[in-house]
Amino acid sequence: MVFITSYFNISNMPKPIISLILSVTCLFFVSCVGQQEARSPKGYDFSNPVKYDMPDDLTEISGIAFNKGNPDTLFVEQDEDGKLFYFKPGSKDVPAIKFGKSGDYEDLAIISNQVVMLRSDGVLFTFPLDVKNAKPAVKELDSLLPKGEYEGLFADDASQLIYALCKRCAMEKSSKTNTIFSFKLSADGALQSDGKFIIDVKKIEELTGTKKITFHPSALSKNRQTGEWYILSSVNKLLVVADPNWVVKAVYTLNPRTFHQPEGMTFDNSNNLYISNEGDKVQPGNVLKFELTK
Template sequence: MNKYFSEKKQWRFLFLLATCFLGCTITFFSCAQEKTDGSPAGYNLAAPKKYNMPNILQEISGIAFLNGNSSTVYAEQDEEGKVFVFPLGSKDYTHTKFAKNGDYEDIAIAKNRVIVLKSNGDLYSFPITETKKTETTQTVETKSILPKGEYEGMYADPTSGQIYVLCKECKQDKKGKYTSGFVLNMHSDGKFVLAKKFNVDGSSIGKLTGRKKGAFRPSALAQHPITKDWYIVSAINKALVLTDAQWKIKAAYHLSSNTFNQPEGIAFDKAGNLYISNEGSDSQYGNILKFVYQRSKK
């Protein structure tokens, strides 16, 4: 009898041990998953407010706001040399033709000028007042200022007017782990001059997201108006990367395909709310996702 209860206790102990192990394993992987698919402080990347785009912006790329005011969106898409202006949440829009058709990747606003980045690194700028017209003749082009390569991400500092551009794929980056970046100054006539260069070391992104990401291929960037961290989106890597003001990576987050179809643009409003634009597909509209910023209480 004693032997029976002894064996019974042993089996019960083994059962409890196995249950505990299983529970700990599940907890471990749940925590690891949460860490991998988490969100930057103040945001919940799993709970956006979605704004579907009109058909003309099915391939929406970059987005920008004037003075951090998100009530009006300035956007462009990959194929037409047009800037689109519309109230956030509305499918009614106006557009301004600023150049011939081409592969335009990002948009920014600084010193009351609209700036558009072409995939080859060429830059176009024109007065923001021209967006009231269907076509502008005041476009200023700056060509061949950046090394040959493919470019998708650009940000304009609203105070200094400096322009930050990141390579998506440039020849000088192919053999290294760094992604090249460039800072440009804008003259009063809307032309640009190269001010300095910088690098982003993307080698830690795969480890931080818990997924094999391959080479870092940025598609958009913006600076947080409050923390001053840089937020960089990569559509190919399906990642959101955070760096400090000196471009050192602080964190990286996997962007789920269930939420982010093809993230191509990023912007903040003056309250710190985050907006990411996504190109559409055969089964999805192009959209802008808004993530409300919740400041930590200290």
């Protein structure tokens, strides 16, 4: 408050005016500090990423994943070609293998040496992770998920479960919930339903102070260190953090200058956080790395 009292000569002001000036000043500083803290989840600084620009083939980069959290190779898909790209972050050499026809692929997960691909209509594709095999044997699973639009997929090595997050589902009678479906993966690449979970959008509204939110999530991952679920929404420009039981506990607004179109998210085995952004005609797609702070 020193610079306020120095800037304004308040010694001759009426006490009510002095109280008003100090009260407004306090509210201003509290508000600014709160906004600064809310910009990034604990352990990460969203204002200071390491940025990896993508080549033209990955302008429309969508899902990203590591195999067992190994940061040496990032596996990527984009939402037009049925290809699995793989490369070391920062490398300009980005090879790919063809696994399917062109389509709107939105996310991928890797578990037990199997790749699982999610198409936006809820169709899942599984095939062995073998980059030397130019023509992998692919299973197409088209009846596991109810009708809807899907963008988020995550594989949990610890539980051996796969989670698919619905962006818009016909089964949801209101916009106040988002459903997550879980599956067990068998050794041959087949999936079996294991349950479902709910994200309470009303809690997101409460934490953001917004009365009406239609939440459209675009990516899903799990913080291995805390057990928390990270749910990303490109449309809403939000990162939602939920506890291990899917109870929403925090919401962070994303700066659109940093997060142009965030579509993918994953953690490596050091718990560094990675978020991918689709590009456009002006700027390339990218992957942002947020290193875990000690």
